[in-house]
Amino acid sequence: MSAPLNISRRTFLKATALVAGGLVIAFAIPQAKRFLMPGADKASASQDASKLPAPNAFLRIGTDNTITVMLAHSEMGQGIWTTLPMLIAEELDADWSTIKVEHASAAPEYAHTAYGIQITGGSSTTWSEFDRYRQAGALTRALLISAAAEKLGVAADTLRTENGFVVSDSEKISFGDLAETAATLATPTSVTLKDPKDWKIIGKSTKRLDGPEKINGTAKFGQDVQFEGLKTAMVARSPVFGGKVKSFDATASKQLKGVQNVVQVPTGVAVIADNYWAAKQGRDALKIEWDLGDNARLDSKKMLEEYRALAATAGLPAAKAGDTQAALAKATTVVEAEYVAPYLAHSPMEPLNCAVKISDDGCEIWTGTQMQTTDQGAAAKILGLKPEQVKIHTLFLGGGFGRRANPAADFVSEAVQVAKAAGVPVKTVWTREDDVKGGYYRPMYLHKAKIALGEDGMPTAWEHTEVGQSIMVGTPFESVMIKDGVDATSVEGVADSPYLKHIPNYQVNLHTVKATIPVLWWRSVGHSHSAFAMESLIDELAHAAKQDPLEYRRALLKDHPRHLAALNLAAEKADWGKPLAKGVSRGIAVHESFGSFVTQVAEVSVDKGEVKVHRIVTAIDCGLAVNPDSLKAQMESSISFGLGAALFSEITFSEGQVQQSNFHDYQVLRMKDMPKVEVYIVQSTEKMGGVGEPGLPPVAPAVTNAIFAATGKRIRNLPIGSQLA
Amino acid sequence: MITLNINGKEEQLDAPDDMPILWALRDVMQLTGTKFGCGMAQCGACTVHLDGQAIRSCVTPVSVAAGKKITTIEAMQDDKVGKAVQAAWQEIDVVQCGYCQSGQIMAATALLATNQAPTDADIDAAMSGNICRCGTYPRIRAAIHAAATKLA
Numbered sequence: 001m002s003a004p005l006n007i008s009r010r011t012f013l014k015a016t017a018l019v020a021g022g023l024v025i026a027f028a029i030p031q032a033k034r035f036l037m038p039g040a041d042k043a044s045a046s047q048d049a050s051k052l053p054a055p056n057a058f059l060r061i062g063t064d065n066t067i068t069v070m071l072a073h074s075e076m077g078q079g080i081w082t083t084l085p086m087l088i089a090e091e092l093d094a095d096w097s098t099i100k101v102e103h104a105s106a107a108p109e110y111a112h113t114a115y116g117i118q119i120t121g122g123s124s125t126t127w128s129e130f131d132r133y134r135q136a137g138a139l140t141r142a143l144l145i146s147a148a149a150e151k152l153g154v155a156a157d158t159l160r161t162e163n164g165f166v167v168s169d170s171e172k173i174s175f176g177d178l179a180e181t182a183a184t185l186a187t188p189t190s191v192t193l194k195d196p197k198d199w200k201i202i203g204k205s206t207k208r209l210d211g212p213e214k215i216n217g218t219a220k221f222g223q224d225v226q227f228e229g230l231k232t233a234m235v236a237r238s239p240v241f242g243g244k245v246k247s248f249d250a251t252a253s254k255q256l257k258g259v260q261n262v263v264q265v266p267t268g269v270a271v272i273a274d275n276y277w278a279a280k281q282g283r284d285a286l287k288i289e290w291d292l293g294d295n296a297r298l299d300s301k302k303m304l305e306e307y308r309a310l311a312a313t314a315g316l317p318a319a320k321a322g323d324t325q326a327a328l329a330k331a332t333t334v335v336e337a338e339y340v341a342p343y344l345a346h347s348p349m350e351p352l353n354c355a356v357k358i359s360d361d362g363c364e365i366w367t368g369t370q371m372q373t374t375d376q377g378a379a380a381k382i383l384g385l386k387p388e389q390v391k392i393h394t395l396f397l398g399g400g401f402g403r404r405a406n407p408a409a410d411f412v413s414e415a416v417q418v419a420k421a422a423g424v425p426v427k428t429v430w431t432r433e434d435d436v437k438g439g440y441y442r443p444m445y446l447h448k449a450k451i452a453l454g455e456d457g458m459p460t461a462w463e464h465t466e467v468g469q470s471i472m473v474g475t476p477f478e479s480v481m482i483k484d485g486v487d488a489t490s491v492e493g494v495a496d497s498p499y500l501k502h503i504p505n506y507q508v509n510l511h512t513v514k515a516t517i518p519v520l521w522w523r524s525v526g527h528s529h530s531a532f533a534m535e536s537l538i539d540e541l542a543h544a545a546k547q548d549p550l551e552y553r554r555a556l557l558k559d560h561p562r563h564l565a566a567l568n569l570a571a572e573k574a575d576w577g578k579p580l581a582k583g584v585s586r587g588i589a590v591h592e593s594f595g596s597f598v599t600q601v602a603e604v605s606v607d608k609g610e611v612k613v614h615r616i617v618t619a620i621d622c623g624l625a626v627n628p629d630s631l632k633a634q635m636e637s638s639i640s641f642g643l644g645a646a647l648f649s650e651i652t653f654s655e656g657q658v659q660q661s662n663f664h665d666y667q668v669l670r671m672k673d674m675p676k677v678e679v680y681i682v683q684s685t686e687k688m689g690g691v692g693e694p695g696l697p698p699v700a701p702a703v704t705n706a707i708f709a710a711t712g713k714r715i716r717n718l719p720i721g722s723q724l725a
Numbered sequence: 726m727i728t729l730n731i732n733g734k735e736e737q738l739d740a741p742d743d744m745p746i747l748w749a750l751r752d753v754m755q756l757t758g759t760k761f762g763c764g765m766a767q768c769g770a771c772t773v774h775l776d777g778q779a780i781r782s783c784v785t786p787v788s789v790a791a792g793k794k795i796t797t798i799e800a801m802q803d804d805k806v807g808k809a810v811q812a813a814w815q816e817i818d819v820v821q822c823g824y825c826q827s828g829q830i831m832a833a834t835a836l837l838a839t840n841q842a843p844t845d846a847d848i849d850a851a852m853s854g855n856i857c858r859c860g861t862y863p864r865i866r867a868a869i870h871a872a873a874t875k876l877a
Binding site: 075219223277640663674 | 741744745748751752753755757758759760761762763764765767768770797798799801802811814815818819820821822823824825826827830848849850852853854855856857858859860861862863864865866
């Protein structure tokens with residue numbers, strides 16, 4: 001890691017003086033490793049630096065010593081507002097108290113180093129920026145040293161950096177005092193990154209930089225955007241997905257005080273008002289006749305029956321080895337089971353919103369988004385502008401969980417349409433009901449498995465069929481993510497399962513259902529249902545084989561050291577095998593996702609049908625933990641999010657309509673339901689993985705496996721709800 | 726026009742009687758620290774104090790607040806208990822996305838104002854109306870206990 005990086009070959013860098021004085025470090029990496037979107041490399045930083053538009057800053061040093069870090073990714077709770085600056089501050093030897101943070105604008109230079117578009121997702125921010133942000137810090141440090149050498153008339157190699165200063169034997173100069181000189185110097189062509197043994201910040205728990213403003217109410221979210229002339233807009237949308245406005249009568253709405261205008265937009269009818277309350281009342285007063293379209297008879301119970309029928313047929317092959325049918329036919333012990341996970345809404349605490357101001361030569365957008373350049377492109381297309389004429393201001397996201405990363409740019413496009421139709425700056429606001437009923441759900445999935453066990457109790461053949469909607473069909477990611485009809489995110493966690501690698505005969509099949517319910521990635525994507533199916537099935541096999549569920553996993557995963565490390569650490573910390581309080585039982589699950597390996601042991605009791613999760617012990621191997629306390633917070637967060645879904649949450653359809661509307665019927669985890677959580681980090685020098693999502697997939701099966709241990713009842717459908725009553 | 730006492734100041738607001746306090750604070754007074762989450766007293770993001778009691782401002786019309794004192798997150802640093810709660814929040818690094826935290830802090834402050842040593846069961850009872858989708862619950866619990874210890 002301390003080897004010099006040849007920047008001139010890999011990156012385009014530039015140091016420039018700010019108008020107001022200071023130093024700006026800007027650079028882009030022309031060669032991303034892989035691209036999610038075809039053609040993204042062309043839109044991204046080009047091979048030829050001279051063709052680049054004005055590069056965007058990653059770091060600014062002001063003459064007042066403030067160091068401003070620009071985030072290419074969005075802060076939505078996961079803590080990168082702190083973690084990415086830690087990378088820069090480490091290499092720069094900055095004074096941590098002088099660090100300020102801003103969201104970057106939307107521009108190709110901020111493209112994800114692996115995905116090629118500007119996106120916050122896939123639990124990828126920290127590992128994907130680990131080199132780029134450290135390089136920015138190291139380069140800046142080199143420039144500041146050169147500037148000090150020039151000022152002091154000494155050789156650069158006699159100087160060192162320390163807590164915001166360049167230091168010689170006799171003098172010290174602050175970074176701010178060197179910023180203007182540094183900006184005039186030629187940028188180095190290579191820098192040497194610190195040896196990990198010299199790290200002072202990376203690997204140390206560091207408090208959140210966005211803590212204070214989120215505690216005193218001053219942090220600004222999209223919902224908080226206000227400026228002179230900005231109106232509030234609320235859109236009445238079809239009660240059935242795909243429905244269209246036939247006609248509407250806005251007479252009563254327009255008579256209400258505070259309502260300024262009512263306009264039709266592609267998604268429905270928008271009420272433009274002075275404030276939220278007037279917009280809400282104006283929308284309630286609208287009379288709209290809808291053409292409900294083809295989804296008017298949508299019924300999730302019937303859909304599940306259709307899924308079940310499909311699962312009895314072959315489907316498209318997603319993974320295959322040996323001769324599964326033959327092995328199953330001659331097996332003496334066969335375990336068969338069906339697992340179902342429902343549609344789920346993300347329901348971030350901050351309902352969706354987006355402010356738009358259109359001017360003669362461009363457009364400005366204020367919102368919390370996980371996909372800036374996608375939203376920018378969508379807005380530009382609607383307005384007939386070039387993407388660079390659309391300026392995106394990213395505010396703090398009041399939760400994202402995938403909902404604010406929409407390839408269809410739904411809430412941004414709609415806001416642009418409303419602003420365009422209304423002719424005034426508007427902030428579209430969604431109610432909670434709009435959010436719950438508004439689609440882009442985690443799709444419902446059915447898993448059907450038939451598994452043969454050998455005489456030693458180990459699986460010898462595994463047939464696994466999945467049925468569900470693809471989140472990639474119809475998006476720009478389709479051509480990359482769907483191969484031979486199989487959406488990789490539909491079968492992740494199954495087709496690539498380490499358990500299958502141990503079995504001579506296996507076959508994973510997929511039926512992709514052509515439903516028109518809007519679906520999207522939901523925290524941990526396909527793993528959110530595949531881990532439930534796989535880890536429950538493994539538990540079923542262990543019990544069928546009369547073996548301890550931990551030992552059974554250890555045997556199957558003996559060639560997977562990172563799974564084993566997480567498994568062993570969690571089991572040890574949870575005192576697996578030792579007695580528990582009366583009525584309390586344990587369940588275990590282990591799952592890899594987003595490059596990290598997580599085990600959870602749940603302690604659960606069931607009393608009169610009520611499930612109580614007392615404690616969850618979790619262990620993760622994610623390689624290097626840049627900010628261990630932030631990692632722990634993400635594990636607590638994933639457990640809460642996954643447990644709430646497992647216990648309570650589901651979106652269902654009847655007569656075409658979503659049957660849930662707000663937190664009273666779309667239930668999520670509350671304080672009283674939250675178990676004690678203990679997080680343990682495997683000390684690991686393996687490849688870095690993510691931490692925002694991998695803590696979620698094992699929760700549901702760890703809990704349902706514990707329920708089986710407690711009651712003998714196998715939960716095969718989520719949510720658990722009142723199934724034990 | 727309606728007169729409301731907000732954070733110790735008498736304010737004249739051009740707001741209809743049925744407008745929820747939440748929207749009077751946010752859209753009329755530009756006090757955006759109080760958040761909208763559900764609009765039906767299900768999530769607690771909009772929690773403010775009315776004469777010291779935690780209320781859900783999204784379902785409480787401004788007419789109810791006439792002659793009473795509204796206190797919001799913006800004034801918590803001037804409140805002895807509120808300040809201790811905020812300090813504990815910072816110490817334990819509670820926040821994630823942060824959107825629900827104003828409401829959490831207002832609910833926790835109201836709890837500690839009347840119960841100086843809340844048990845876990847007290848915390849469950851007082852705080853289960855405040856949803857956090859980021860799952861900061863274990864840290865909220867720890868911070869409430871820490872603030873109680875500091876205030877004792």
